[in-house]
Amino acid sequence: MNPIVLFFHKTGSPPWFYRFSGYLIPWLWAIFLVITAIALYLGFFHAPVDYQQGATVRIMYLHVPAAWMSMMIYGLMAIMGFIALVWRIRIMEVLVIASAPVGAAFTMMALMTGSLWGRPMWGTYWVWDARLTSELVLLFLYFGVIALYNSFDEPRKAARAASLMSIVGAINLPIIYFSVEWWNTLHQGSSFGGDGPGIHPDMLLPLLLMAISTKFFYGANLLSRARLILLKQDHRKRWVQDLLSQEKH
Amino acid sequence: MSKQATGTAFGALLRRDFLLAYRRRAELLQPLVFLMVVTTLFPLGVGPSPQLLANIAPGVIWIAALLASVLSLDSLFRSDFEDGTLEQMVLSGQSLALIALARIVAHWLVAGLPIVLLSPLLAMWMNLPDEGLPILIESLVIGTPILSLIGAIGGALTVSLKRGGQLLSLLVFPLYVPLLILATSAVGAAVVDLPYTGQLGLMVSGLIVALTLAPFATAAALKLSLS
Numbered sequence: 001m002n003p004i005v006l007f008f009h010k011t012g013s014p015p016w017f018y019r020f021s022g023y024l025i026p027w028l029w030a031i032f033l034v035i036t037a038i039a040l041y042l043g044f045f046h047a048p049v050d051y052q053q054g055a056t057v058r059i060m061y062l063h064v065p066a067a068w069m070s071m072m073i074y075g076l077m078a079i080m081g082f083i084a085l086v087w088r089i090r091i092m093e094v095l096v097i098a099s100a101p102v103g104a105a106f107t108m109m110a111l112m113t114g115s116l117w118g119r120p121m122w123g124t125y126w127v128w129d130a131r132l133t134s135e136l137v138l139l140f141l142y143f144g145v146i147a148l149y150n151s152f153d154e155p156r157k158a159a160r161a162a163s164l165m166s167i168v169g170a171i172n173l174p175i176i177y178f179s180v181e182w183w184n185t186l187h188q189g190s191s192f193g194g195d196g197p198g199i200h201p202d203m204l205l206p207l208l209l210m211a212i213s214t215k216f217f218y219g220a221n222l223l224s225r226a227r228l229i230l231l232k233q234d235h236r237k238r239w240v241q242d243l244l245s246q247e248k249h
Numbered sequence: 250m251s252k253q254a255t256g257t258a259f260g261a262l263l264r265r266d267f268l269l270a271y272r273r274r275a276e277l278l279q280p281l282v283f284l285m286v287v288t289t290l291f292p293l294g295v296g297p298s299p300q301l302l303a304n305i306a307p308g309v310i311w312i313a314a315l316l317a318s319v320l321s322l323d324s325l326f327r328s329d330f331e332d333g334t335l336e337q338m339v340l341s342g343q344s345l346a347l348i349a350l351a352r353i354v355a356h357w358l359v360a361g362l363p364i365v366l367l368s369p370l371l372a373m374w375m376n377l378p379d380e381g382l383p384i385l386i387e388s389l390v391i392g393t394p395i396l397s398l399i400g401a402i403g404g405a406l407t408v409s410l411k412r413g414g415q416l417l418s419l420l421v422f423p424l425y426v427p428l429l430i431l432a433t434s435a436v437g438a439a440v441v442d443l444p445y446t447g448q449l450g451l452m453v454s455g456l457i458v459a460l461t462l463a464p465f466a467t468a469a470a471l472k473l474s475l476s
Contacts, residue, residue, distance in 0.1 A: 085469070137423045137426055140419070140422070140423040141423050143419060144416075144419050144420045144423065147416055147419055147420075148406060148407075148416060148420060151407070151410050151413075151416055152409075152410070157473065157476060160473050160476075161406050161470070161473055161474075164406065164466065164469055164470055164473060165406060165420060167466075168402055168424070168466055169423070169424070171462070172423075172424050172427070175427045175455070176423070176424075176426050176427055178427075179426065179427035179430045179431060180426065180427075180430065182430070183430040183434065
């Protein structure tokens with residue numbers, strides 16, 4: 001068999017996936033910790049303060065990567081959900097479901113760090129700004145997927161329903177984003193000019209490093225969650241029994 | 250399956266749904282009464298000032314329409330699912346997307362169209378200026394089919410769950426956001442004599458997209474619920 005096809009077939013098998021991800025996870029966590037430590041040190045101690053925003057600009061190093069991740073994870077869920085529905089690969093269903101809480105957490109983090117930044121800068125924790133609103137709607141979409149998954153008794157049916165919902169949501173997401181943007185600009189001017197490309201290199205480096213480290217965090221978290229879900233779903237199956245008996249000895 | 254058989258199936262489903270709706274006339278009225286009650290709550294809650302009511306009128310009427318439509322969507326596939334009709338429809342060999350579309354069209358005609366017909370009364374209650382009324386009706390004519398189309402996906406996903414109502418609203422309300430924004434801003438623009446065709450045009454394009462994609466998503470969701 002073609003080695004690539006073989007790889008996919010292997011990854012699709014739960015015992016193989018369990019072992020493979022077991023090797024990968026420690027590395028992902030380690031890389032995440034190292035990059036994050038460097039990025040946060042650079043961001044919190046080395047990067048210059050903004051002449052207008054002062055030290056609050058440092059919230060950006062958490063806020064911006066979290067917002068990026070919140071959107072990326074939803075997009076990935078839709079892609080994995082599509083694969084899960086079309087080719088009926090169980091690992092993909094599990095990965096969709098394992099992604100949802102991580103994505104929701106990143107969305108919440110983006111919203112919370114944003115409002116903590118907004119209090120000193122805008123004088124209020126919350127405004128119905130276009131970006132804030134679409135991020136909030138994204139959070140509701142995540143909640144919808146999670147709630148849908150939890151309402152079914154059968155895990156595979158639940159995962160497929162959640163996959164379909166994430167695809168529907170992902171098609172709507174750009175429409176929601178643009179309509180909210182348009183709604184806001186209709187009512188008031190842009191609340192703040194984006195920092196754009198004119199960002200100082202000393203600020204850009206920690207930001208990019210954080211953007212990379214959050215991907216490793218997502219990977220590690222995703223695989224750990226997927227392993228647990230697989231163990232739970234397959235707890236009566238042979239490979240899990242074998243695994244458990246190995247642990248005992 | 251021949252083309253003719255498909256057309257016949259579509260017509261037969263529509264006829265059946267109308268007959269069922271006609272036999273359960275009292276149930277049909279519920280979303281409308283709900284719509285009126287919800288709209289009544291707003292003047293009671295925010296005060297009867299005509300100016301204030303006129304300002305919030307498009308939003309209030311549209312939100313009430315969203316709520317009423319979700320209320321009726323929960324039962325869109327439920328009775329067919331419970332008595333096994335849905336299974337027979339899947340087994341019939343006809344395109345499930347087309348069957349779903351027939352259900353959606355029937356749903357709009359018995360649950361969406363009455364909202365449109367009721368809207369002048371609601372507009373009067375909410376003191377909507379006369380310039381806004383035709384646009385409100387237009388926005389509802391374009392928008393309520395989108396509510397049925399998108400809502401049908403949620404209804405099909407939650408049909409096998411015992412209590413799907415709240416989950417259904419959690420699933421579909423975020424998807425209704427663009428529609429709500431466009432519709433209320435079209436009416437708001439018409440009231441202050443600004444151009445509103447752009448919003449209506451975007452809503453029509455939304456309707457076309459929903460009409461092409463939603464039946465397939467609904468069919469996939471129905472198959473999933475039956476598996």
